[in-house]
Amino acid sequence: MTRAVVVGNRRITGLSADVIAELVSELGPLWHERHQTKLASRPRKRAVGAGAKHRLVFVDRLLAVLIHLRHGATHDLLACWFGVDRSTITRAIGEIRPLLAERGCxxxxxxxxxxxxxxxxxxxxxxxxxxxxxxxxxxxxxxxxxxxxxxxxxxxxxxxxxxxxxxxxxxxxxxxxxxxxxxxxxxxxxxxxxxxxxxxxxxxxxxxxxxxxxxxxxxxxxxxxxxxxxxxxxxxxxxxxxxxxxxxxxxxxxxxxxxxxxxxxxxxxxxxxxxxxxxxxxxxxxxxxxxxxxxxxxxxxxxxxxx
Structure with missing residues (x-):
């Protein structure tokens, strides 16, 4: 429900639904690739596929960053809105913001x-x-x-x-x-x-x-x-x-x-x-x-x- 409200109302992110869809299709593979590279760069302690799963999927991570940039919302507020811990929002912003900065105009x-x-x-x-x-x-x-x-x-x-x-x-x-x-x-x-x-x-x-x-x-x-x-x-x-x-x-x-x-x-x-x-x-x-x-x-x- 949160995702539908954010995507459907341009006043929340400043972006239309079509632009958000293009961002998801463009940045999703890049984020996944960097995440897998980070995991592979350190010794594995669990079997492949084991461990905790992401409670905040990539689409929601992107939307949280857009809201943070558009309205200056605090990490605590976004954590309550998306139902995750504050550290999850902080980590998401630290991962997605550089990807957005590298896109250019x-x-x-x-x-x-x-x-x-x-x-x-x-x-x-x-x-x-x-x-x-x-x-x-x-x-x-x-x-x-x-x-x-x-x-x-x-x-x-x-x-x-x-x-x-x-x-x-x-x-x-x-x-x-x-x-x-x-x-x-x-x-x-x-x-x-x-x-x-x-x-x-x-x-x-x-x-x-x-x-x-x-x-x-x-x-x-x-x-x-x-x-x-x-x-x-x-x-x-x-x-x-x-x-x-x-x-x-x-x-x-x-x-x-x-x-x-x-x-x-x-x-x-x-x-x-x-x-x-x-x-x-x-x-x-x-x-x-x-x-x-x-x-x-x-x-x-x-x-x-x-x-």
């Missing part, structure tokens, strides 16, 4: 983008414009005495956070979300560390829209990163110049707003609104949610699935 049925280089090549081949922006996710404050305790403090909102870079196309479809960095890392520094400058300088001709936090990348990439226009006069600017600057700024902002909408859709998954778990797992959560959201966006655009 879906751009068409059977075609996925997993690295930033693949995204740049896709934008170049399709002639589309990319949009980048940084997003911060609040995390728990590191323990007292840690030498890197202050690196998680964001210079923007003065809170403990990690930062990820989201990249979408001109229509707001999610194409890539980077692994996270501590909140003190600047947006432009994060982009450089990901190798975006080299990919754009050596790759196909691609236009990337960005906000003022990425000013400076345009000169390093031959003008392929477009940022808001600079003010030509710092003081006593003519009225015509101010009007032109405001008009150019609004035109750039109206094109770039799509990535803000995409980040808002990502933050609808409560695991990315505020992360309460271990910081080592936040990158997997970000990339798992990005892959799930892009998969659902692709499914919604498929005319065969529209009703």
């Amino acid at each position: 879906t751009i068409s049925p059977g075609v996925r983008l997993r690295t930033l280089a693949e995204v740049v090549d896709h934008l170049g081949a399709s002639g589309r414009t990319g949009i980048i922006d940084g997003s911060e996710i609040r995390v728990r404050r590191p323990a007292v005495g840690r030498k890197d305790r202050d690196v998680f403090i964001s210079g923007k909102n003065k809170q403990n956070a990690v930062k990820t870079m989201a990249l979408t196309d001109q229509n707001g479809r999610v194409l890539f979300c980077s692994p996270t960095r501590p909140g003190s890392c600047a947006d432009i520094t994060h982009a450089r560390q990901l190798g975006l400058v080299k990919l754009l300088a050596d790759g196909p001709a691609v236009e990337i829209l960005a906000d003022a936090g990425y000013q400076g990348l345009g000169a390093q990439t031959g003008g392929r990163v477009v940022t808001p226009p600079h003010r030509k006069f710092k003081k006593n600017a003519p009225e015509w110049c101010e009007e032109m600057h405001e008009r150019q700024r609004k035109a750039h902002s109206s094109r770039r707003i799509r990535v803000e909408h995409a980040i808002a859709h990502l933050k609808n998954w409560r695991a990315l609104a505020r992360h309460l778990g271990r910081r080592e797992h936040i990158s997997d959560s970000v990339q798992a949610v990005a892959g799930l959201l892009s998969h659902q966006q692709t499914a919604d655009l498929d005319p065969r699935r529209q009703r």
